[in-house]
Amino acid sequence: MSVGLRGRAVEGSIRADVVVIGGGIAGAAAALAARRKGRQVALVRRAWGATALSAGLLDLAPDPFASPAQPLGERRDVRGCIRALALRSPRHPWSLLAERLERLPALLGRAAEESGGRLRFTPLEAENRCVLTPLGTLKTSAGGQDAVLRGDLHHGGRIGVVGFARHPAWDAELLAASLAELATVAGLRCGAAAVPTDYLDRIDDYALRPLQLAARIEKDPDRLVQSIRRALPPGVDRLLLPPLLGTDDPAPVLAHLEAALGLPCAELPAASTAPLPGLRLQRLLEARLEAAGVQLLHGEATSDGDVAGLRVTAPLAPILDPSHFDEGRATAEPPPPPSHRVEAVAVVLATGRYVGGGIRRNGRLRESVFDLPVAIDGGIDPGSWPGSLTSVEKGGEQPAFRAGVAVDRQLRPLDRDGTPRDTRLFACGSVLAGNDPARDGAGLGLSWCTGWLAGEAACGEGG
């Protein structure tokens, strides 16, 4: 198990056909798409971002008429949901891609191929999958990590929710009670039973963090099996477990549990600041990028305007140098990190929004690499007071959280005058304007799609 970025720090100038900035799911998709076209690809990223903090789902668009606590009455297929979202918000990325929706099944298929089946999507003709979340809510999503999607509640049956006895984050009884209540409301034909295990039995066990728990389960899954057996009520058809089944690929632990217990098992998605599914996805993407021959670099990109002016620095280098902390040297200014030229045919911007650092606000909203204008609902932010970019209700309309780079239909970022900044520059993922994933329900799935399309566009195709 390796924690940390793969690849190496930027050391000299970068030369590649396509340079991708940002290493989340959008950047990874772009890099893989360009590799498929036979291009030389370098991917530069500052650090892990929102993808590594994600829940394990790859959502495309929710059913606007089936919010989690309401009956899933009018069940649209995923394609219908995407169309509805595009129609509702004309500046949404789905709206820009409306003419290319027929390519969608192929793009989603690439995710399954590239991940060796660990990421997958429901067919667009089917409805969104529906899973129980750790907050005791129901979440619909078209795609996700295989271990999580296996927990689709449409499978029905009496579902055993496995937790640790009264653990505040994984309380089987609370989750089962929520599931029972919401399944009825949502018209799902499934029952719920709590499986509160005694797996945490040492004095400090309740202080363990997800990664520590996962490492322990991975080491000795039989101990978990025995705990589940002791707590398992009769008549349970399938099990949902906390997303702690191993630190990397959960498949081996899942297979072990299924064989030992004789029940189909799945993981819940995560909803926390330390989500193991997000970490696994990030590692999966990095491994895949490396295997595909993408040059992985850590560094920070800046430009004085266009692709020709792009430079990268290795920002962490002086901090990683322990001598900097030596007695007497601590107050000395670290030397400015060297910056290197980038020679690329095309550049893909996949830097994310605030978590990723693609958009920052320091008095006014700025795009952090090219200083592209940041659009909010069609206008350019002039440096408004944050209160006026938001609304009082947290769950209400929040323009600040759909701010981003405006692009044309070829995913080229637009300047103030509405023309592309540079015909060799493309953008994808959460840096794009118009999508508030928390409210619109289009998340990592959309990022995969825009990433792949931007990668292809950077090779001079698509559009």
Added chain:
Amino acid sequence: MYDLIVIGGGVNGTGIARDAAMRGYRTLLVEKRDFAAGSSGANSGMIHGGVRYLRYDRSVTEMACIDSGYIQRIAPHLLFRIPFLFPLRAEDPADPSLQERFLRYGVEVYLGLYDVYQPHKRGKQSAVLSAEEAYDLEPALARDLIGAISFDEWGIDPFRLCAANAVSAKAHGATLRTYAQVTGFLRGEAGRLEGVTLRDEATGAEEAHRARAVVLACGPWSTKVAKLAGVEVKIRPGKGVHLTLDRRVSNYGVICKTVDGRDIFVMPHEQTSIVGTTDDDFYGDPDHLQVTEDEVAYLWEAATRSVPSVRHARILRAWAGVRPTMYEYGKLEDALSREHAIAHHDADGASGLISLVGGKLASYRIMSEEVVDAVERVLGEQHRPCRTHLEPLPGGDAFPDVPELAGRYRLPQVTVERIAYRHGALAASICELADREPHLRTPICRCEQVIAAELAWSIRHEEGRRLLDLRRRNRLAMGPCQGTDCAAAAAAVLAREAELAPAQQRRELADLLQMRWKGKRAVLDGEGLAQEELSRSIHLGAGALGEAPLAERAPKAGATGQPTKADEDAA
């Protein structure tokens, strides 16, 4: 039938209830939300002597200092020393002008006068420092000083002070009713007030309670509540805005000059820093306070000028409270007296009603004593002596041995330290609870070191009914992450302890997040935006808490209070 009904669960209401209950009066405390949910939770968190008021009311300063000494005796665990620096600056530090030198001597004399009162509150005497000495003590100071003068103050967690008073009142026999809103008054012969009608916000049920006297201690809400009795209680409400920073930027509290010449401060408070405060007349509804752009800019300008390194910190939130200052016409806000007034309303046709307005946090105890003395006169009772300055508040009798507790119960010492700060001697009981019920060992809020046992304790023994109450009792979700990491787990603890239905659990979670959002909104910038985006992606995105609970938030009679009501939000 009660002897006394106290309306208002702020520091005065809980203080009065404690005093009355300790004197043996049957007491009912009615609070429409939670203890310290209003002005008592939205102040600077200081038991200060009121050095600022020395200019206008020397008696207020003296009384505050004396009573601050008493509070140290009854709740020593809750107080922490905050030494302050009053920087003296000059346009050209090498050659200060006559006026600048004059100011220096003025401040020296002024703080020398304050020294007279310092022994009352075990404060240290002021010291005159050269610029170099000041920079040595506080490297964060802007380099334009000709010197500085120190003075000594005490910080406190005002939420805990109120909760401790309430818990003590209950232990002495008082009845506590939170989430119960007064809807009217009962009248007896000759219009005498004989009690109140209230609505239980959880069940929606109306109740009537009779008493021989009623005390209004509703702070800025006094006017509104008094109107129900047809009585006019006049106050001059002043809005005060504070900012909370994500870290301690200075060792000392630093007085900063604002653009209009007022004095504000940057000071360390627990794990954060607080910048405050504004003082502006407020004509709006105290239930709906919002911080505006200019209020934030005003404080920030002064703070960055005197302590430039605050720029490296993140503003976690901006919060507002309303001072229930006594009514006077024709004075500037800062010059308004912090005196208090106790009024009988016989002449207004409401005999049996006593109101308390004005005052300050540091003198809550003496004001409560005076109110109960007044109540005794109304009741026609023989005077019974007050003991609130002698008997410690719960947990205030001894400070626990933190390393010993941490070792015995195998809890992190830093966690036990924070529990001991908040609960004093009772920290031992909380550690023991965690030992008895191992699932309560789970860390919930890592920013403020709250474990599940502390939440369970507040629910079982401190009238904590809603998630927001636990926020006030234990600083849950008050650190840098503002609930991003802890809110869901805390809601689960509450759901278990209070046996909430799933929908109520979701609503509690949504309400806590909503209140945290309200305070972040005015100061979203830099990392704060990333933090909020992460919270949104966890709770609304992955957690799908969005539409469903918000629909449930519609104001129908819920089982846990009134979720749509605004909630003062502090620190």
